[in-house]
Amino acid sequence: MRAIIASAHKAEGGVLTQLFASDLDGTLLNPLHVTDRTIVRAVRAAIASGRHFAIATGRFMRSGKAIGFGELPVEVVCANGALVFGQSGQLLRSMPLDSSFVEELLRSFPTIGFDFIGTQHIYTRLSAAQRVAQLRAPNLLVRIVMRGMTTDADDVWVTDQSAAQILSHDIVKVNCRISDEGAKTDLSAFLYERRDSVVNAPFNPSMFEITGVGVDKGAAVAWLAGSLGIPAEDVVVYGDGGNDVAMLRRFSSLGCSYATHGACEQAKLAASSTIGSNVVHAVPRHVMSILCAEGPICGE
16 A cells, blocks of 8 residues: 555655654564664665664664664664654754652652663663663563663663762653562552653553653654654654554554554554564565655655
């Protein structure tokens, strides 16, 4: 369907897809949560054709280098849309949480090992050893899910932080995984009482991913497109998880949002279409099919 729309659009002399934006885990990345030649080739082809390619993730990252894109000039929408970085890693947009909320969270839940994401680092009250132990949970599924929330780059993490040290930074997002059902219920109730100012939109139901109200991947991708002078109808987005729903819904009326086969039901309902699984490289193959159908932007 996208190829048909693209061909008709081109025949009318319209501008074609100018920005691809894709979630990572369960979407663009392979089942091992890493890039490979097929993925890199599609991203490189999109950029070489004169288009923009943006990562849209709940993870914290300042560039595509951390996931194997090397020097490819990709934009990064991260922390569920709370941060937007340009092709050179420069900070373009930041949507911090209210500091009074962060202070109250720290005070109310002193034993929970939250990840407090700032504009340049992730701060935690945990020690370095505790953080490593958390990421090396005995359950394989938990390890994969935690990998999708954070980054293993040592220079990103700042451990052993006091509440005062954390509050000295602009915090844009808070992550955590809680195994204790009582603590999980308490935190859920705490967030529900503050639903007018914060939202929890995790990509996996076992997690908490807290940002300010109105902060989501869809709003951030729309902002990025606007800053690049790209109309919404020339944006294509891909996702699979709960934190992709707002992005998929925002662009669905234009027929340009796609959920992968393994996506959660909310994501599938929000998307304009469902494509194949990340196991068979559905997203990079779909990107390539659009490029083949539309032809290059360069030189048009």
